[in-house]
Amino acid sequence: MPKKIHLEPSRTLMEFRLLPGLTTEQTLIHNISLRTPMAYQEEEDSKYYLNIPIVAAAMQSVSGVKMAIELAKLGGTAFIYCSQPIESQAEMIRQIKRYKAGFVPPETVSPDMLIRDLYELTRQRGYNTFPVVDEQKHLLGIITKNDYDVKPHGDLTVKERMIPRKELTVGVNIDNIKQANTLLRETHQSVLPIVDEQDRLLFLVFRKDIRNHLDNPHEILDEHKRYFASAAINTHDYMERVPALVEAGVDFLAIDSSDGHSVFQQKTLEWVREHYPHIPVMGGNIITEDGFDFLVEHGARAVKVGMGSGSICITQEQKGTGRGLATAIIKVAEARDRYFKKSGRYIPIVADGGIVNSKDIVIALALGADYVMMGRYFARMDESPTEKVTIHNRVMKPYWGEGSARAREWKEARYHQLIFVEGVEGFVQYAGKLRDNLPETLAKIKAAMSSVGAANIRELHEKAELEVVSALSIREGKAHDIYLPGSENDYTAIDWGN
Ligand code: IMP
Numbered sequence: 215m216p217k218k219i220h221l222e223p224s225r226t227l228m229e230f231r232l233l234p235g236l237t238t239e240q241t242l243i244h245n246i247s248l249r250t251p252m253a254y255q256e257e258e259d260s261k262y263y264l265n266i267p268i269v270a271a272a273m274q275s276v277s278g279v280k281m282a283i284e285l286a287k288l289g290g291t292a293f294i295y296c297s298q299p300i301e302s303q304a305e306m307i308r309q310i311k312r313y314k315a316g317f318v319p320p321e322t323v324s325p326d327m328l329i330r331d332l333y334e335l336t337r338q339r340g341y342n343t344f345p346v347v348d349e350q351k352h353l354l355g356i357i358t359k360n361d362y363d364v365k366p367h368g369d370l371t372v373k374e375r376m377i378p379r380k381e382l383t384v385g386v387n388i389d390n391i392k393q394a395n396t397l398l399r400e401t402h403q404s405v406l407p408i409v410d411e412q413d414r415l416l417f418l419v420f421r422k423d424i425r426n427h428l429d430n431p432h433e434i435l436d437e438h439k440r441y442f443a444s445a446a447i448n449t450h451d452y453m454e455r456v457p458a459l460v461e462a463g464v465d466f467l468a469i470d471s472s473d474g475h476s477v478f479q480q481k482t483l484e485w486v487r488e489h490y491p492h493i494p495v496m497g498g499n500i501i502t503e504d505g506f507d508f509l510v511e512h513g514a515r516a517v518k519v520g521m522g523s524g525s526i527c528i529t530q531e532q533k534g535t536g537r538g539l540a541t542a543i544i545k546v547a548e549a550r551d552r553y554f555k556k557s558g559r560y561i562p563i564v565a566d567g568g569i570v571n572s573k574d575i576v577i578a579l580a581l582g583a584d585y586v587m588m589g590r591y592f593a594r595m596d597e598s599p600t601e602k603v604t605i606h607n608r609v610m611k612p613y614w615g616e617g618s619a620r621a622r623e624w625k626e627a628r629y630h631q632l633i634f635v636e637g638v639e640g641f642v643q644y645a646g647k648l649r650d651n652l653p654e655t656l657a658k659i660k661a662a663m664s665s666v667g668a669a670n671i672r673e674l675h676e677k678a679e680l681e682v683v684s685a686l687s688i689r690e691g692k693a694h695d696i697y698l699p700g701s702e703n704d705y706t707a708i709d710w711g712n
Contacts (some may be wrong), residue, residue, distance in 0.1 A: 222540035224524070225682065227574045229693075230581070234678040235667035241592050246660045247670045248256035250584050251562045252291070252467060253494035253515040255345065261442065261465065262494065264585055265289030266430035266574065266656060267671060269564070272296065272446030272470050275613045278599035279309045280500075281592060284648050286310070286441040287431030292592070296446040297621050301457045303445060307462035310443040316391045316427040317417040317439030319410065322347045325373035332357065332372055343405050343418070346376050351414040353407055353553070355379050376449040384409050389439070391427045394419040431482035436465055442567050446470035447479035452485060460490055466497035472521065472617065472636060475505035483513040499566060501542035503549035506563070510512055510553060516562045519546045524614035525590040525709055529636045539568050540581055547582025555594035575686075579659070579671055580678035589613070591655075594645035602644050614639035 233242040239245070252262045270277045270285055283293045285428040294306045322334060323344045336342060342359040354699040355376035362375045371571045385400040385408045388394050398406045398421055399480040405528035408417040415440065427433070441491040445459050456467065467486065469479055474497050482654050486495050497509035498518025509517050522529040522536025530536035543565050562584035569575055570584050578586050592598055600612045615637020668674035683691075695708050 224541035226538040227577045234665040243660045267585035287430040290446045294445040304458040304462040311463040330368040339700045347603040353415045391607040418606040474498040480512040501537040507547040510575040518564045520567035572655045576662040594642045609640035609644040613642045
């Protein structure tokens, strides 16, 4: 006899609808917050909150540097895939961290440097502006390419050509881009140095970067004002991979595995907790309460839920393992709430695999997920690391599973075996820029929350009322019995009677 047989079928997200609750002024769309915890933290740290409940999957065809930066600007995060050599993954994290997030950690020069050498440095680095500091990092001045001409000034020193400190407007201990903007607006400078109370240089804020930042009110930054960076790891080479990623500046790690209820995840979680206690790790994927309890007991600070439901996933067909994503979320959310009651530790859960659109996202959240991970959704965007192709006159982008033949070289890391594939390789319809697609998705999520009467995701968990729908009611929920020119709907199935 098996240990247990569940005779109730497991459910998918598509089978649920939300019932409306009372909408109030507080739950009008513009008052709704989508902020959600990314990982459990002993001490509150705003860095570990997402401003939108959406993250991009750790996949070769989804999450590269461009996606990670753009999504961080828009309030989410993309997990840089680990199906690549350690050094190239660490370099991707470095690129995210180097990207200018308004407050740029400055590369400084000394006052005694020769202009000739400064010119060389400018050429190598591609920057035109260098702050000049003494050995204790006190600001002495700024030198830009407009302050010298290498031919006549080559043998002079930087201090002879720089704009001296007394002529500069600086910001003292400012960490708010709007404040920096206000100061910079009143000067003729192209750059605002930010110093501490002792006049030691902290950051530079460039005029040209400010507009960019004011456009991104939801961006997620680390404590050095660099974009937040997340990465996937595996249970094989974590002892080498994690140190390289931490060194590169990673903020959040997720163990990438199709079956996370394993002693290998236990070892990985315990090792990271021992060596890098400040870096939270997401465990998963799991689909049972036992799986959740196991990962949390061994140190997971977020847990990813889902098996066999991804758009490119054939795990269920190949191995017979899996569960409808809705049932998996319901069960794991129960375990999370039980654990919270018992311990006071709230471990966010992440719904992953098969989430197609805003409707699926909001159902996943209402069932108890704190945020969702998607692959297909992001693979369609400009920022995914693939090239567009035209197939049957449609612009597409390639999309393949981490367990597909295409990712075969690295398959073992996620799937522990090389004999059969667990994912497919295909195409998704190109959708344009992430920035042009995400607002519509978020607006629909907020509209649903408004109907439920939930001002935030926590309230959605508490107030949502859901119902399983029949196949016929799903049909009823689509446009029906009207002829839509150009659509693929069946003209003969329309009831033309009265
Ligand atoms: P999607 O959003 O439906 O495309 O699903 C993305 C999710 O599928 C990822 O976050 C992974 O959990 C999962 N996944 C990625 N590659 C594979 C694969 O090759 N086989 C099975 N699942 C996969």
